[in-house]
Amino acid sequence: MPTYLAALLLLTSPLPLRPGPDPAPAPGSALATALEPGLASYAAPSDYVRLSLSGYTAAHQASRTTVLAPALAMQHEVAPHWVVAGEWGAVRLSESSQPADTSITKLGNLALSVRSLFDAPSLHAEIGMGVALPFARPADGESGRQAARAYSFVSGVHGLSALWLWAPNRFSVLTPFALEAMTWRLLLHVDGALALLVPTGGQERRNDALLDLGVEVKTATFVQIGGRLESVFIPTQPRDRLQLAGGPILEVVTHGEPDATGARSNVRLRLEAAFPFGAPLSSFRLWSVTLGCAVGI
Amino acid sequence: MRAAVALACALACILVGEGCGREVTACDIRTADCQDATFYAVLAVRNEPWDAWAVPPPMRVISQDEFRDELLASVGPSGPSPWDPVLQLLGMLPAGGSLASSSIDEQVQNIAAYYALETRDITIIDHGTTDDLIDTTQTLAHELVHAVQDRYGSLAVQDKNTSDDEMFARHAVSEGEATLYSRLVRLQIEGRGFTEFNWEGYYDGMLDTVLTMVIESPSRLQAALQYLIYPLGGKLVTDAYTGGGTPAVAALFASPPNSALAVMQGYGHEPHLAAMNCEPPIPAGYDALGMASLGVPGMIALLTTSYGGLIDAWSLAAAWRGDALYVAQSSDGAQTAVAWRLRLESAAAADALAGAASLPPGLATHVFGNEVLLIGATDPAILTTWDVQGCQ
Numbered sequence: 001m002p003t004y005l006a007a008l009l010l011l012t013s014p015l016p017l018r019p020g021p022d023p024a025p026a027p028g029s030a031l032a033t034a035l036e037p038g039l040a041s042y043a044a045p046s047d048y049v050r051l052s053l054s055g056y057t058a059a060h061q062a063s064r065t066t067v068l069a070p071a072l073a074m075q076h077e078v079a080p081h082w083v084v085a086g087e088w089g090a091v092r093l094s095e096s097s098q099p100a101d102t103s104i105t106k107l108g109n110l111a112l113s114v115r116s117l118f119d120a121p122s123l124h125a126e127i128g129m130g131v132a133l134p135f136a137r138p139a140d141g142e143s144g145r146q147a148a149r150a151y152s153f154v155s156g157v158h159g160l161s162a163l164w165l166w167a168p169n170r171f172s173v174l175t176p177f178a179l180e181a182m183t184w185r186l187l188l189h190v191d192g193a194l195a196l197l198v199p200t201g202g203q204e205r206r207n208d209a210l211l212d213l214g215v216e217v218k219t220a221t222f223v224q225i226g227g228r229l230e231s232v233f234i235p236t237q238p239r240d241r242l243q244l245a246g247g248p249i250l251e252v253v254t255h256g257e258p259d260a261t262g263a264r265s266n267v268r269l270r271l272e273a274a275f276p277f278g279a280p281l282s283s284f285r286l287w288s289v290t291l292g293c294a295v296g297i
Numbered sequence: 298m299r300a301a302v303a304l305a306c307a308l309a310c311i312l313v314g315e316g317c318g319r320e321v322t323a324c325d326i327r328t329a330d331c332q333d334a335t336f337y338a339v340l341a342v343r344n345e346p347w348d349a350w351a352v353p354p355p356m357r358v359i360s361q362d363e364f365r366d367e368l369l370a371s372v373g374p375s376g377p378s379p380w381d382p383v384l385q386l387l388g389m390l391p392a393g394g395s396l397a398s399s400s401i402d403e404q405v406q407n408i409a410a411y412y413a414l415e416t417r418d419i420t421i422i423d424h425g426t427t428d429d430l431i432d433t434t435q436t437l438a439h440e441l442v443h444a445v446q447d448r449y450g451s452l453a454v455q456d457k458n459t460s461d462d463e464m465f466a467r468h469a470v471s472e473g474e475a476t477l478y479s480r481l482v483r484l485q486i487e488g489r490g491f492t493e494f495n496w497e498g499y500y501d502g503m504l505d506t507v508l509t510m511v512i513e514s515p516s517r518l519q520a521a522l523q524y525l526i527y528p529l530g531g532k533l534v535t536d537a538y539t540g541g542g543t544p545a546v547a548a549l550f551a552s553p554p555n556s557a558l559a560v561m562q563g564y565g566h567e568p569h570l571a572a573m574n575c576e577p578p579i580p581a582g583y584d585a586l587g588m589a590s591l592g593v594p595g596m597i598a599l600l601t602t603s604y605g606g607l608i609d610a611w612s613l614a615a616a617w618r619g620d621a622l623y624v625a626q627s628s629d630g631a632q633t634a635v636a637w638r639l640r641l642e643s644a645a646a647a648d649a650l651a652g653a654a655s656l657p658p659g660l661a662t663h664v665f666g667n668e669v670l671l672i673g674a675t676d677p678a679i680l681t682t683w684d685v686q687g688c689q
Contacts, residue, residue, distance in 0.1 A: 060543060061344075062538075062540060062541055063545070097543075098545075099537075144450055149345065152346045152347070155348055160349055208349065208350075280337050284340065284341045
């Protein structure tokens with residue numbers, strides 16, 4: 001599960017998403033009537049904190065490689081229909097073998113964005129602008145080689161989605177977007193971003209543009225089960241411009257009593273697996289499992 | 298239609314957990330698909346995940362004649378190398394031979410492909426000797442390992458100002474890794490695993506071939522330095538990989554062996570070698586030109602003059618514990634004198650070296666305990682007056 005996109009999920013699901021004094025669903029809303037009782041009676045808060053942890057491990061000829069990538073995401077409403085969001089992660093790469101155990105922990109890039117939200121009875125949409133600041137900086141020498149491997153692993157296990165979070169020595173400009181609708185008791189969720197990645201150091205000299213697009217379908221219930229397809233299109237790549245990944249999702253939503261304004265806090269647990277299957281990534285048999293917990297404020 | 302196929306592929310991949318990526322096969326290395334698939338296979342055997350910026354380097358295929366022209370153009374119209382008379386005195390270059398011309402002939406004949414650090418591209422030389430796709434795919438994989446080494450900074454250690462002997466050891470690690478991983482790619486093509494291959498026999502056979510090439514080479518030192526790194530480095534890296542996988546191989550790059558002897562002795566051996574800092578006196582009327590350490594390859598080049606002496610040369614070279622080669626030139630530049638001090642494991646080994654039948658006849662030998670001093674000069678008259686002494 002791309003950590004950056006997980007933030008968008010929390011933001012946009014379930015509908016309606018805006019906090020308000022009246023938690024009751026809008027009369028006649030197809031979305032509200034389709035949702036389970038109770039699920040439609042709260043509004044997801046615009047302010048939240050989310051923590052996620054992605055993992056990968058594999059044995060490879062007398063050694064084991066383990067990748068752990070925690071990420072913290074926050075969002076805060078600054079004006080009606082306007083939020084600021086940020087996400088920052090780190091990656092720990094451990095490689096153990098009999099004569100040589102090594103591990104390295106490196107920061108990812110800090111993504112910050114401002115987004116505008118649009119709500120309709122059965123539809124939610126958002127679009128924004130943001131940047132990813134280049135905190136992912138491998139040093140020179142052997143530790144730099146390990147750091148580069150750590151960034152390759154963490155972006156690879158996610159199928160290159162939200163690449164700007166892990167792209168070493170790059171400053172990124174982003175336009176994140178999301179769209180969510182409901183039909184036939186299923187939540188259809190589309191999210192992604194257009195991004196421009198600009199090298200800020202190292203031996204890379206190429207500017208890259210990419211389109212990150214994820215499509216997710218899951219049941220509109222408290223325990224949401226579904227799947228996600230993720231594509232990353234990098235037209236500036238000389239070859240293999242399209243990377244794909246997919247996997248199942250299990251999500252549990254709980255929510256507390258309404259406060260004075262009628263809004264309810266909620267906790268969202270999400271377990272997700274991703275299996276990249278674009279040519280370069282699938283030849284390595286990468287995968288990842290992500291556990292996320294988001295708390296609405 | 299393509300979108301439908303992609304979608305079907307995606308669903309199948311998710312359902313059965315199998316990748317829909319390219320599988321490496323024996324392929325025409327001039328095609329982009331072959332280059333990509335081999336590149337991804339190299340990354341996979343190196344336990345190196347692909348990232349968005351890790352693209353295969355540019356590649357080209359040229360003929361032997363084109364390769365020769367490029368080598369000649371890169372050498373330029375420079376004069377004879379000061380090493381020419383030195384190597385001739387040591388019997389490592391035929392009388393009147395030139396290091397530059399021998400080097401070009403050797404390279405044209407024996408180099409299958411190379412990765413250029415300056416331009417970061419791969420050149421495959423078409424020798425017209427094989428149409429076997431699996432051989433050329435393995436060659437491509439070998440060079441792609443160097444490209445990946447360059448990408449991740451593993452080749453940078455070779456830029457440091459180190460002795461020839463240390464450089465040999467570092468080259469042995471990078472060539473050894475390329476030898477191992479390109480063979481692993483080949484095994485993958487053949488549907489075999491790492492443990493299903495006789496690695497010891499593979500490197501023994503390669504060493505035999507390389508020593509034969511050294512014997513037959515007109516420039517034996519250069520041949521020894523250039524070719525021994527493959528079997529010796531390959532065995533070193535494979536032993537590391539067997540015990541500790543890719544992290545152990547990476548550790549070899551971080552802490553490379555300090556000498557050719559360490560590479561020769563194998564993984565886990567780090568012989569303690571005392572510095573050779575005893576400079577022999579320079580003959581009267583001569584100026585010091587420089588010094589070098591030729592290491593085990595130098596001894597092999599010195600001793601390996603016939604097939605019959607191969608085993609003796611190899612075992613005697615294993616007794617090497619240090620060397621320093623001093624070169625001096627007469628003031629007018631017309632004459633060259635050379636003093637090569639070799640330290641061996643024991644006095645018996647020193648005696649064996651001094652008495653070796655394969656030593657060039659023009660060299661004078663002096664034994665000081667476990668050290669041998671070989672001296673030679675283009676003007677043999679100075680050998681009788683050159684006052685040499687031991688360092689013991």
